[in-house]
Amino acid sequence: MRKSLVAGLACLSLAVTAAAPYAALAKPIEISPTENGQSTLRPLTSDVAVIAHRGASAYGPEHTLAAYKQAMTMKADYVEFDLQMTKDGQLIAMHDETLARTTNAKELYPDRAPWRVKDFTLDEIKRLDAGSWFNKAYPDKAKQAYIGQQVPTLEEAIEFVKQHGNGKVGLYMETKAPNVYPGMEEKVIDILKKTNVLDSEMLFLESFSEDSLRKLKTLAPAVKLIQLYTGSMLAGKDVHQEMKRISDYAAGVGPSKELVVPKLMEAAHQNKLLVHPWTVNAEDDMVSLLSLGVDGQFTNNTDLLVNLVEKPFVSHGVASGDVTDSSAILWARTNAKANVQFEISTDSTFKKDTTVKTSPADVEHDFTVNVKIDGLKPDTTYYYRAHAVSSKYNVNGSFKTAPEENSLKPLTMVWGGDTGGQGEIPPFKSYKAMSALNPDFFLFSGDTIYADNATPAVPNPPSETVQDFWAKYKENRTDAGLHSLLQKTGTFAIWDDHEVTNDFSGPSQPLTPTGLSAFKDYWPISGERSEADKLYHKYSWGNTMDMIILNNRGYRSPNNQADGADKTMLGDEQLQWLKQQLLESDAKVKLVATSVPISIPTGKAMARDGWANGDNVNPNDPTGYENEFKQISDFIIEKGIKNVFFVTTDVHFAEVIKYDANHDGKADYNELISGPIGAVKINPGTLDPTFGPEKLYAEGNFFNYGVFRVDPATQQATVEIQDENGKTHFSHTFELE
Numbered sequence: 001m002r003k004s005l006v007a008g009l010a011c012l013s014l015a016v017t018a019a020a021p022y023a024a025l026a027k028p029i030e031i032s033p034t035e036n037g038q039s040t041l042r043p044l045t046s047d048v049a050v051i052a053h054r055g056a057s058a059y060g061p062e063h064t065l066a067a068y069k070q071a072m073t074m075k076a077d078y079v080e081f082d083l084q085m086t087k088d089g090q091l092i093a094m095h096d097e098t099l100a101r102t103t104n105a106k107e108l109y110p111d112r113a114p115w116r117v118k119d120f121t122l123d124e125i126k127r128l129d130a131g132s133w134f135n136k137a138y139p140d141k142a143k144q145a146y147i148g149q150q151v152p153t154l155e156e157a158i159e160f161v162k163q164h165g166n167g168k169v170g171l172y173m174e175t176k177a178p179n180v181y182p183g184m185e186e187k188v189i190d191i192l193k194k195t196n197v198l199d200s201e202m203l204f205l206e207s208f209s210e211d212s213l214r215k216l217k218t219l220a221p222a223v224k225l226i227q228l229y230t231g232s233m234l235a236g237k238d239v240h241q242e243m244k245r246i247s248d249y250a251a252g253v254g255p256s257k258e259l260v261v262p263k264l265m266e267a268a269h270q271n272k273l274l275v276h277p278w279t280v281n282a283e284d285d286m287v288s289l290l291s292l293g294v295d296g297q298f299t300n301n302t303d304l305l306v307n308l309v310e311k312p313f314v315s316h317g318v319a320s321g322d323v324t325d326s327s328a329i330l331w332a333r334t335n336a337k338a339n340v341q342f343e344i345s346t347d348s349t350f351k352k353d354t355t356v357k358t359s360p361a362d363v364e365h366d367f368t369v370n371v372k373i374d375g376l377k378p379d380t381t382y383y384y385r386a387h388a389v390s391s392k393y394n395v396n397g398s399f400k401t402a403p404e405e406n407s408l409k410p411l412t413m414v415w416g417g418d419t420g421g422q423g424e425i426p427p428f429k430s431y432k433a434m435s436a437l438n439p440d441f442f443l444f445s446g447d448t449i450y451a452d453n454a455t456p457a458v459p460n461p462p463s464e465t466v467q468d469f470w471a472k473y474k475e476n477r478t479d480a481g482l483h484s485l486l487q488k489t490g491t492f493a494i495w496d497d498h499e500v501t502n503d504f505s506g507p508s509q510p511l512t513p514t515g516l517s518a519f520k521d522y523w524p525i526s527g528e529r530s531e532a533d534k535l536y537h538k539y540s541w542g543n544t545m546d547m548i549i550l551n552n553r554g555y556r557s558p559n560n561q562a563d564g565a566d567k568t569m570l571g572d573e574q575l576q577w578l579k580q581q582l583l584e585s586d587a588k589v590k591l592v593a594t595s596v597p598i599s600i601p602t603g604k605a606m607a608r609d610g611w612a613n614g615d616n617v618n619p620n621d622p623t624g625y626e627n628e629f630k631q632i633s634d635f636i637i638e639k640g641i642k643n644v645f646f647v648t649t650d651v652h653f654a655e656v657i658k659y660d661a662n663h664d665g666k667a668d669y670n671e672l673i674s675g676p677i678g679a680v681k682i683n684p685g686t687l688d689p690t691f692g693p694e695k696l697y698a699e700g701n702f703f704n705y706g707v708f709r710v711d712p713a714t715q716q717a718t719v720e721i722q723d724e725n726g727k728t729h730f731s732h733t734f735e736l737e
Contacts, residue, residue: 037467040269040456041262041293041475049296050305051172052076053279054095058300059141061134062102063093064149065160072161074302075310078170078204079161083154083188085181090122091154091191097177103128103151118180125151154188158195170202174228178212185215198223206254208233210246217249224251226276231259243267252295254278257285262425262475265292266456283308283393290335291315292478312338312361312388316477320399321524323441323490324539325378328399330386331524333368333477334361338388340369348383348398358389366470368521378404379542397487400440403542408588408712411541415443416705417595417649418676420476421450421498428678430705431481433726437707439489440541445649446496446595448523449473450679451515453498462501464511469518477522492539493523494549496595496650503602503609506554516554536574538581544710546587548578552595559607562622569596569611569625579635582644588736589710589717590644598629598659598671599693600651600685610650612688626690633661633691637668642737644668645717647708649675652682653700654721656732660692668692670734672719674706697721697730704729710736 055067056074068079081093099105099115105128106115117125131149135142152160154173161169178184188205192198198220206226207213213225227250234242234255243253244267252274255264260277268275278298280286286305289297299305315335322329330342338361345354355375361367376382378401385396403409414434420426434442449472451463457475458468476482485491497503500515520530529537535551555571570578582590596602601614605621608614613624636644646669657671671693683700687693703724710717721730 037465037471038458038460039293039467039471039475040266040459041291041471041478043293043295044269044272044274045295047077048290048294048309049077049170049276050075050302050309051078051080051276051296051298052302053080053298053300054082055079056300056302058281058302060143061131061146061149063095063151064130064146065152065157066131066143066146066149068157068160069164071302072165072169075306076169076302077296078172078202079157079165080298081154081157081171081173082176083173083184084117084176085184085187086117086122086125087119088121089183089187091184091187092117092122092125093152093154093157095176097180099125099128102133103130104132122153154191155195158191158197162195162197170204171197171200172204172206175205175207175209175212175216178207178209178215185212185219189216189219192220192223204251214249225249226252226254226274228254228278229259230256234259239264240267240270243271243273247271247273252276254298257289260289260292260294261427262292262456262478265294266459269293270459280305287313287315287393288478288480291474307391308393311390312336312367313391313393314340314386314388314395315367316474317483317486318384318386318395318397319486319491319524320384320397320489321491321493322526322529322537322539323399323401325402325404325542326376327372327374327526328376328382328401328490329524329526330357330371330373330384330397331369331522332361332386332395333366333474333522334388336367337362338367338390340371340386341389342371342373342384342386344373344382344384346377346380346382350383350385361388365521366466366518370524372527376401378402379407379409395487399490402540403544405540405542407542408544409542410709410711410713411440411544412437412707412709413441413443414439414705414707415445415593415647415649415672416674416677417445417496418447418652418679419449420455420472421447421453421676421679423454424676424678424680425455426476426479426482426678428479428481428703429724430677430703431479431485433481433722433724434705435481435485435488436726439707441490441492442485443547443593443647444491444493444523445593445647445675446494447498447650447679448493448495448519449476450498452501462511463515466514466518469515470521473518473522491524492547492549492593493519493525494551494593494595495519495535495553497553497609500553503559503604503607504553505556505558507556508558512554534574536577540587541710543587544712545589545591546581546585547591547593548581548585549593550574550578550595556625559603559609560623563613563624563627565627567625568628570628575628575631578632582636582641583639585641588643588712588715590641591708592644592646594646594648596650597648597673598646599657599687599689599691600655600673601688602651612690614688616686616688629691633659633668637662643717643734644670645708646671647706648673652676652680653684653698654702654704654706654730655684655698656696656719656721656730657687657693658696660694663692672706672708674704674721676703677705677724678703696732699729702729
């Protein structure tokens with residue numbers, strides 16, 4: 001078997017360069033040989049098994065010696081046999097209970113419908129042609145040698161694999177319909193003994209029938225058994241209890257590929273059960289399952305899976321981010337050390353005007369790569385693809401550059417946050433719904449992971465090692481909808497507390513350098529933002545919108561410090577920068593991307609985490625950051641800055657608020673709140689009245705995200721809150737001043 005390249009790490013130390021607020025905390029991040037730390041989303045062993053499903057059945061007639069030989073030529077680890085039993089009690093390799101589909105039984109025995117295997121003797125079956133049907137069904141793969149292929153007996157199949165596999169190819173066989181064939185299990189064990197393979201380490205027996213497996217366990221206690229599952233077999237069951245229950249007889253599970261999600265992987269691996277999903281024929285599916293940490297895969301396309309497990313490949317999708325009118329950051333991750341090649345073009349076929357950039361993926365950054373592409377044209381759709389240079393597997397993406405400076409073009413953005421917390425783990429439906437909108441960009445508003453919450457990636461929280469933080473990002477990247485969204489549009493990612501730990505203050509939290517390092521590894525973040533770890537920056541969509549991204553974590557005073565002139569969330573430098581950006585902006589909309597809300601009291605009493613102190617809830621609470629936000633609010637009002645929208649998530653419900661901070665009867669700015677995408681669902685509460693908030697909408701207890709559209713032609717901005725199925729729960733249009 002081949003060594004798995006999934007998430008392998010070497011032993012080294014990585015020194016983190018910290019921004020000034022974290023300098024005192026900066027220390028080397030230890031990377032140990034433990035690969036992904038405690039993650040259950042990795043193989044139980046260092047091997048990932050390539051299981052040739054019915055032989056190399058994409059290339060030759062299934063369950064024939066020709067298909068088995070082709071699988072071994074393609075370097076399969078195991079050849080799989082489905083077993084049926086003849087009328088005279090002989091075991092043969094065949095998937096169906098009837099002979100009709102894969103032999104010429106209808107022509108040779110026209111009067112013996114429905115041609116059930118159990119109604120034919122072995123001698124009668126040996127007269128059949130089991131290969132010609134393949135040539136007719138797949139003329140592009142037809143071979144003369146397939147004509148006249150026979151149905152092999154189990155003994156013949158075993159001896160053939162032993163002879164041509166040189167002792168390196170294992171046997172994987174299924175008791176296909178044991179209820180139809182009484183005594184099948186005894187015959188299987190007898191043949192395994194006769195062929196001297198019963199004690200082989202390279203032997204698995206599988207079945208959908210628990211009774212059959214338990215019988216096999218009684219007959220041969222040491223044999224490795226795989227319990228197969230369809231969706232209906234797991235429906236309504238607690239997967240953790242089910243995996244624990246079967247672990248007394250099974251060595252592993254063989255679920256249908258769509259059943260493989262983090263929860264199943266955790267349940268299986270915590271019970272020391274191998275996971276071998278079936279039947280995986282597309283490369284994208286193979287990669288998705290490898291990223292989930294499966295221990296092997298059944299496939300008809302043996303060569304495709306062999307190529308993936310033998311060489312580094314792009315393992316967790318691609319993304320683009322921090323897009324301007326002339327540049328973008330491209331991101332990818334491989335599963336091992338490799339050179340990653342990006343191709344980018346305005347031509348989706350990459351046949352003309354293609355730029356190529358190559359960058360190394362190394363262990364220090366968990367094999368993630370960020371590459372800046374300059375010299376792009378404004379208001380243009382670009383296509384890109386990435387692959388590890390040694391691999392043929394490509395992952396494609398696209399994004400749209402911002403319009404040129406001073407132009408007025410409509411835009412649609414989606415935003416959301418709170419992903420992977422309080423027991424909610426992938427898959428999440430909201431990403432798929434967001435992707436279907438084809439937005440101009442995605443603002444990921446924080447809590448992109450929950451590093452301090454238990455999930456299959458970190459079953460024993462909080463995350464403390466860099467491997468744990470990395471594992472959290474990889475876990476969320478297993479979501480197919482998130483893959484689609486990130487590959488379809490540009491992303492602007494900001495951090496909040498759960499990228500490190502709940503309600504943290506960067507300068508005083510020892511884990512800040514580790515959490516920040518992992519955050520920067522796993523998002524396409526520009527050098528302008530990552531330089532000195534400042535993370536705050538302004539991005540413009542022509543003259544339609546200026547998006548001012550804040551860093552609400554990196555510079556803040558401790559939450560439990562009493563509010564006053566010396567307490568800050570943003571730090572003086574960032575605060576003055578924010579004022580300058582607001583003052584200088586002549587864009588139609590000034591969108592301030594903040595990771596915490598204005599008037600919703602968050603955190604704990606006596607240690608408020610957002611700007612509001614919540615003194616309407618607790619009159620004696622001196623905390624919060626209202627003194628600093630008052631400076632921002634007063635500045636907006638005094639300078640007459642119009643069309644300011646603060647956008648956030650964080651609170652796990654949706655709310656739209658307008659503010660009349662000076663109580664003159666006119667709205668001074670607005671706040672748009674969505675979420676959660678995948679975390680605990682909460683109902684809205686009471687607003688802190690300090691800045692004159694007025695609820696336009698508030699709804700909780702559902703998964704949701706926000707949509708924000710700006711149309712300069714009509715001088716309007718529209719906000720929508722949509723649920724995880726794409727249904728609009730609220731829509732409001734603001735007239736732009």
